[in-house]
Amino acid sequence: MGSGIAQLFGQHDQQVLLFDVSKVQLDKATQNIQKNLEEQVGKGKLEKGTPQKVLACIRPVGDITEFKDCALVVEAVNEDQKLKFELFRQMDQVLNGDAILASNTSSISITSLAAVTRRPGKVIGMHFMNPAPVMQLVEVVRGLTTSEATFQVVAGWVEKLGKTIAVSQDYPGFIVNRILVPMLNEAIFALYEGVATAEDIDRGIQLGLRHPMGPLALADFIGLDTLLAICNVLYEGFKDPKYRPCPLLVRMVAAGHLGRKSGHGFYSY
Numbered sequence: 001m002g003s004g005i006a007q008l009f010g011q012h013d014q015q016v017l018l019f020d021v022s023k024v025q026l027d028k029a030t031q032n033i034q035k036n037l038e039e040q041v042g043k044g045k046l047e048k049g050t051p052q053k054v055l056a057c058i059r060p061v062g063d064i065t066e067f068k069d070c071a072l073v074v075e076a077v078n079e080d081q082k083l084k085f086e087l088f089r090q091m092d093q094v095l096n097g098d099a100i101l102a103s104n105t106s107s108i109s110i111t112s113l114a115a116v117t118r119r120p121g122k123v124i125g126m127h128f129m130n131p132a133p134v135m136q137l138v139e140v141v142r143g144l145t146t147s148e149a150t151f152q153v154v155a156g157w158v159e160k161l162g163k164t165i166a167v168s169q170d171y172p173g174f175i176v177n178r179i180l181v182p183m184l185n186e187a188i189f190a191l192y193e194g195v196a197t198a199e200d201i202d203r204g205i206q207l208g209l210r211h212p213m214g215p216l217a218l219a220d221f222i223g224l225d226t227l228l229a230i231c232n233v234l235y236e237g238f239k240d241p242k243y244r245p246c247p248l249l250v251r252m253v254a255a256g257h258l259g260r261k262s263g264h265g266f267y268s269y
Contacts, residue, residue, distance in 0.1 A: 003029035004132035110143035172237030187215035220259030
């Protein structure tokens, strides 16, 4: 997600710093951006010189102090609350007082993230859909303390990026994942209970509901560990048993079968 968001900003002529603690991951992210852009050029969707132009806008960095002069930071680390809290504390120390801290979180409370900083009014959710350069929606999440000025600035960024905004209040799962994740979890329950094979479940939803991807293939694409994390946030946030994660999902994550990124999930890759 981080590389996709960086690519999106770069495609709109914005200067971007792309941070990761791992140089290997930074190199991989840059390679993925180049590959994605070259594929779009090959399909005739982008002009020939676009990859070089976009990559020139993106500077990989391994030190967060490089962010000291940034106006907007979009965090896109793993869906781990402790990790996000620690990163927000660090970024809050580095950034100037006018900078906005946004999170690409799928489900974690923006209000809680804001509370670990000294700038709660300047913390907001910017949930890009995956892949960010292609998907039209950005879900903007207003925490309890998010200021109107911060919201207006971020809404302006969404418009500048050519995306469409959907505004959510700060409740577990926001809009998209509150509706999507229970559907994916229910598809896993259907497989767990022997209702149908993975292929038939996905075929039924694709052809019966005209979804571009079946729910189990989509779960693999998202990452089963990320999906489980969101299920747990919904379950703990609402205390409602309808959000409980399927035992099969829990077992697969424990086994390291995380979907596309591990090479095996409901399908093999």
